[in-house]
């Protein structure tokens with residue numbers, strides 16, 4: 662019997678590719694070229710499945726041009742690159758990779774919080790530039806982490822992981838805002854209390870963004886929200902670019918409206934707002950919150966298993982529609 666044909670749209674672990682080749686006719690992109698939408702459409706011709714990452718936009722135009730496509734398996738928990746309604750209308754299955762990256766991403770959120778509050782990047786640049794001449798009482802004095810108030814916007818699995826680290830590891834007061842409030846038992850487990858968004862902005866010493874991207878979340882943090890935060894506060898974004906108005910943030914960092922920011926995701930990434938590169942009080946990382954080898958392997962495996970599950974056995978493991 663003829664094997665189904667799939668496209669692996671970005672480079673992936675060779676062993677995952679080998680596995681996929683046992684089940685499918687695989688067209689791979691181990692050179693990791695970033696294709697234009699037209700190039701992606703061209704390569705998807707005759708393919709029943711696609712292994713995608715957040716870089717590949719799957720929308721109505723692509724679906725109309727790829728009538729044989731049956732499933733797109735995203736190697737990411739976030740799926741704002743999918744037009745899910747259009748996929749459902751076209752009868753195309755969508756899947757993502759939840760759970761396998763939760764703890765790793767929560768670790769990174771906390772690392773970025775620590776690096777931001779304790780000015781690690783700024784002080785390292787100072788040291789590497791040969792500017793360190795002597796110990797000084799206030800040299801790179803930052804914000805306290807332990808015992809401070811951690812605000813979390815978006816309280817899904819990763820938000821809860823961060824809350825637990827803050828409340829139980831660092832003795833922080835944890836407050837959160839979310840579309841829906843957690844049940845009482847989960848709040849106790851996370852050591853977190855529900856507050857309004859206005860109170861979250863006002864009370865947080867450190868504000869962590871972990872909400873999924875949606876059009877309603879676009880610029881959830883802009884100039885107005887930044888102005889409501891404490892001037893000593895730090896902001897950490899490990900959610901998605903676009904949730905923060907990066908131009909407004911760069912301005913706020915320059916004017917010390919807030920003390921510092923840690924950013925792993927950006928509006929229009931991999932491009933960055935140029936002003937973010939000129940302000941010293943920001944820690945910048947290239948969308949690596951889930952990037953440990955075991956976790957990235959688990960994400961790739963789950964995306965591959967979704968393709969096998971759906972195309973060979975009619976059932977994706979972690980479907981979105």
Ligand code: DGY
Nearest residue numbers: 715736737738739951
């Ligand atoms: C995700 O899983 O959504 C990450 O942002 C991609 O690593």
